[in-house]
Amino acid sequence: xxxxxxxxxxxxxxxxxxxxxxxxxxxxxxxxxxxxxxxxxxxxxxxxxxxxxxxxxxxxxxxxxxxxxxxxxxxxxxxxxxxxxxxxxxxxxxxxxxxxxxxxxxxxxxxxxxxxxxxxxxxxxxxxxxxxxxxxxxxxxxxxxxxxxxxxxxxxxxxxxxxxxxxxxxxxxxxxxxxxxxxxxxxxxxxxxxxxxxxxxxxxxxxxxxxxxxxxxxxxx
Numbered sequence: 001x002x003x004x005x006x007x008x009x010x011x012x013x014x015x016x017x018x019x020x021x022x023x024x025x026x027x028x029x030x031x032x033x034x035x036x037x038x039x040x041x042x043x044x045x046x047x048x049x050x051x052x053x054x055x056x057x058x059x060x061x062x063x064x065x066x067x068x069x070x071x072x073x074x075x076x077x078x079x080x081x082x083x084x085x086x087x088x089x090x091x092x093x094x095x096x097x098x099x100x101x102x103x104x105x106x107x108x109x110x111x112x113x114x115x116x117x118x119x120x121x122x123x124x125x126x127x128x129x130x131x132x133x134x135x136x137x138x139x140x141x142x143x144x145x146x147x148x149x150x151x152x153x154x155x156x157x158x159x160x161x162x163x164x165x166x167x168x169x170x171x172x173x174x175x176x177x178x179x180x181x182x183x184x185x186x187x188x189x190x191x192x193x194x195x196x197x198x199x200x201x202x203x204x205x206x207x208x209x210x211x212x213x214x215x216x217x218x219x220x221x
Contacts, residue, residue: 002159002206003124004074010120011083018116019075020109020123022063023089024052031087035076044069048217058173060216062126063091065167067214071124088112090123102129106148113152131201132156158202160185164211176213 003019010017023031030047037043048054053064062068078085090108092098105125113121128136129145132154136142146156161179168177185207193205 002208003122004071006122007075007078007085010122011078011085015084015120016116016118017083017085018112018119018121019071019085019087020090020105020112020121020125021068021072021087022091022105022123022125022129024091024093025089025108026050026093027052028089031072031089034072035079035087037076039073039076039080044073047072054218055216057216057219058175060167060174060218061169062167062214064217065214066217066220069217069220102143102145102148105129105145109145109149110152127158130156130158132203133201155204156202157204157206159206159208161208161211163209165213166211167213167215176215179211 007017007019027050030050034043034047048064048069055064072087075085075087088108090105090112092101092104098104105123109121109123113119123130123145125145131144132146132150134141134143134147136144146154162185164179165176166179167174170177190207190209193207195202195205
């Protein structure tokens with residue numbers, strides 16, 4: 001996963017890193033406990049025993065995937081070797097009925113950023129949440145997580161794949177679906193592309209060749 005490599009590079013530079021994940025804040029204690037554990041199978045079982053991780057598979061999304069669980073384990077291992085890195089659950093608890101999740105996530109991230117001196121905050125969120133400008137295809141007044149943090153000058157990155165598969169939720173269910181190059185991405189431009197137009201939704205686009213769907217973490221038990 002690209003984000004794992006980025007975290008390694010940042011911590012090797014001596015930076016104090018906070019990884020914000022689009023997980024309910026109710027998962028924070030379990031995350032903290034796991035990061036302080038030995039990372040054994042029973043530790044993983046304890047981390048993923050909550051209702052969030054154990055939702056029915058057709059209601060699971062990428063936030064509770066094997067890939068995210070592996071990323072959490074990578075951070076635990078990095079901390080074990082002395083890296084200055086933590087994980088912050090930034091999303092609202094669905095049971096609280098909070099409608100403006102973007103505002104909640106932005107407020108949670110902003111408090112964390114201001115709580116310590118000179119942190120590097122990396123947020124891994126859905127691409128709609130990560131947009132830097134106002135509006136989207138379904139609501140021209142939509143204020144995304146990225147847009148609400150604009151006073152901090154964040155760099156926004158959108159990741160695109162040319163082909164492969166992804167675990168996608170279409171409103172009715174979540175399952176493995178193929179990725180098609182419907183927008184005719186130029187295959188000669190693999191890697192980072194700088195978006196120079198201020199009106200674009202992201203500062204950078206990372207184009208990768210192939211994606212493999214990551215199943216829900218509950219599927220590995």
